[in-house]
Amino acid sequence: MTPMNRQVRLAARPTGLPKPEDWEHTTEPVPDPGEGEVLVRMELLSLDPAMRGWMNEGRSYVPPVQLGEVMRAEGIGRVVRSNHPNVAEGQPVRAVSGVQEYVTASGDRVEPVDESVAPLTSQLGAIGTAGLTAYFGLLDVGAAKEDDTVVVSGAAGAVGSVAGQIARIKGCRVVGIAGGEEKCRWLTDDLGFDVAVDYRAGALQGALRDATPDRIDVFFDNVGGEILEAGLGRLGRGARVVICGAISQYNAEGGIEDVHGPRNYLSLLVNRARMEGFVVFDFRRRYAEAARELAGWLHSGALVAREHVVDGTVDDFPDVLLKLFRGENTGKLLLRLAAS
Numbered sequence: 093m094t095p096m097n098r099q100v101r102l103a104a105r106p107t108g109l110p111k112p113e114d115w116e117h118t119t120e121p122v123p124d125p126g127e128g129e130v131l132v133r134m135e136l137l138s139l140d141p142a143m144r145g146w147m148n149e150g151r152s153y154v155p156p157v158q159l160g161e162v163m164r165a166e167g168i169g170r171v172v173r174s175n176h177p178n179v180a181e182g183q184p185v186r187a188v189s190g191v192q193e194y195v196t197a198s199g200d201r202v203e204p205v206d207e208s209v210a211p212l213t214s215q216l217g218a219i220g221t222a223g224l225t226a227y228f229g230l231l232d233v234g235a236a237k238e239d240d241t242v243v244v245s246g247a248a249g250a251v252g253s254v255a256g257q258i259a260r261i262k263g264c265r266v267v268g269i270a271g272g273e274e275k276c277r278w279l280t281d282d283l284g285f286d287v288a289v290d291y292r293a294g295a296l297q298g299a300l301r302d303a304t305p306d307r308i309d310v311f312f313d314n315v316g317g318e319i320l321e322a323g324l325g326r327l328g329r330g331a332r333v334v335i336c337g338a339i340s341q342y343n344a345e346g347g348i349e350d351v352h353g354p355r356n357y358l359s360l361l362v363n364r365a366r367m368e369g370f371v372v373f374d375f376r377r378r379y380a381e382a383a384r385e386l387a388g389w390l391h392s393g394a395l396v397a398r399e400h401v402v403d404g405t406v407d408d409f410p411d412v413l414l415k416l417f418r419g420e421n422t423g424k425l426l427l428r429l430a431a432s
């Protein structure tokens with residue numbers, strides 16, 4: 093009997109937080125791989141705040157997911173059939189598979205993953221795209237160096253937790269901003285951040301002032317909105333503000349027009365500071381070098397990798413995605429697909 097492929101497709105462009113009716117769940121026969129192609133059964137799907145942006149129409153750094161199309165997602169799966177000479181059956185591979193159980197792809201477009209390097213979950217997290225984002229954002233865009241004061245927002249998330257740890261490894265003083273006491277305790281007790289500020293406790297500006305007596309050299313921002321504003325208010329001379337993301341703005345009801353920008357951007361002028369956005373894909377040619385360094389830190393114990401793994405099926409994707417916007421994950425959020 094032909095196995096069936098469960099899929100989650102974009103049914104409507106959401107306003108605000110995605111709702112169940114913005115998705116369509118479909119089942120199709122698993123396609124046969126053609127010449128040079130492989131059939132992969134997905135085991136882990138990465139959930140990323142950027143997915144919310146891919147659901148919107150308009151110009152971005154990747155084309156929007158089209159209505160009716162399988163939702164875009166990166167993941168790791170195992171090759172179950174191969175018509176490609178260099179990809180063996182049973183080989184784990186990284187692929188932009190979409191939210192579905194099976195994907196057929198050219199064998200040249202899947203990336204073999206070495207299971208001996210680290211658990212597959214970490215290879216989608218601290219030493220995967222999230223770790224690479226932290227690495228290039230902090231070291232290249234932010235030019236963080238020893239003795240800098242580095243502030244990271246979204247600090248208990250996939251990217252933020254690695255950015256803060258790299259800053260600590262490089263000899264910086266590290267301040268994390270995260271939601272809730274438990275996340276803050278994890279940052280200081282387990283990850284070695286110098287200070288953690290709980291933005292949900294209120295009085296963020298005062299808490300950040302107390303946490304940064306020498307002001308901020310690098311502000312690595314994952315959140316935007318009021319948190320970006322608070323960070324800009326504490327910049328030191330020559331500071332670098334790294335715009336990695338702005339999760340607090342991704343579900344703005346009025347779309348991009350409704351995004352809350354910083355009122356105090358003149359802090360950049362006063363402090364001779366710069367603010368720069370980046371997309372990790374632009375560093376693709378250096379991924380291997382950075383991944384090796386991240387894996388080295390992981391093996392030496394300098395870098396702690398944490399994944400928040402939800403066991404389920406592709407049908408759980410819409411619900412699990414919302415965890416990112418509710419702050420329900422610590423570390424990298426992944427959906428592990430049950431074997432069918």
Ligand SMILES: NC(=O)c1ccc[n+]([C@@H]2O[C@H](COP(=O)([O-])OP(=O)(O)OC[C@H]3O[C@@H](n4cnc5c(N)ncnc54)[C@H](OP(=O)(O)O)[C@@H]3O)[C@@H](O)[C@H]2O)c1
Pocket residue numbers: 139140141142221222225246247248249250251252269270271272275314315335336337338339340341370371372373415416417418419420421422423424425
């Ligand atoms: N530039 C790039 O190339 C690139 C690549 C990958 C990711 N990113 C960006 O990096 C950021 C982090 O991504 P990630 O994958 O590591 O996600 P993540 O941080 O693991 O998960 C999202 C976290 O954001 C926080 N959050 C959600 N809504 C918030 C709000 N309204 N205000 C403040 N905090 C909020 C929550 O933590 P709390 O409990 O602390 O609120 C939540 O756990 C995102 O902005 C993403 O778009 C950029």
